[in-house]
Ligand code: QAP
């Protein structure tokens with residue numbers, strides 16, 4: 001019933017829509033559940049471990065993650081809110097489906113608690129560290145219009161932007177031909 005989701009595609013830098021700040025979800029309805037399922041499917045197809053709604057041009061506070069190696073721990077987090085439990089910083093090599101072909105070390109909080117609504121609109125909370133903790137912090141950044149490269153030096157970030165801009169121009173020329 002009017003809850004159908006159009007085919008989702010992943011925005012890539014330098015697309016400015018990646019910098020839009022997401023709005024809270026007021027009602028967890030069939031549409032939101034369908035978007036979440038479509039995002040999980042797209043994430044698995046893309047061999048990712050996390051995806052934020054912002055990346056599929058839906059500017060609502062919704063993320064999906066699964067850091068298992070056999071698709072066994074799908075998680076849907078609606079209106080996620082992070083609390084820092086251990087402010088020590090840990091470094092992981094991160095990548096992002098919206099920044100194809102690049103990865104680099106990013107420092108993030110060691111341990112967090114994330115409060116969120118599940119698919120049933122029930123309030124949940126989850127304590128996370130390691131890769132799951134890092135991935136949730138990375139995805140929540142997307143909802144603020146922030147990317148992992150925003151944690152790197154200005155020099156590194158500008159280089160990555162330049163390369164992706166160049167690639168996009170070449171791609172456009174190829175599409176036209
Ligand atoms: C965030 O990112 C993350 O460029 C999720 O060619 C990643 O799933 C948090 C991916 C690592 C912590 C550590 C990127 C796949 C996937 C690419 C992803 C690519 C293929 C990125």
Ligand code: CO
Nearest residue numbers: 095096097098
């Ligand atoms: Co990302």
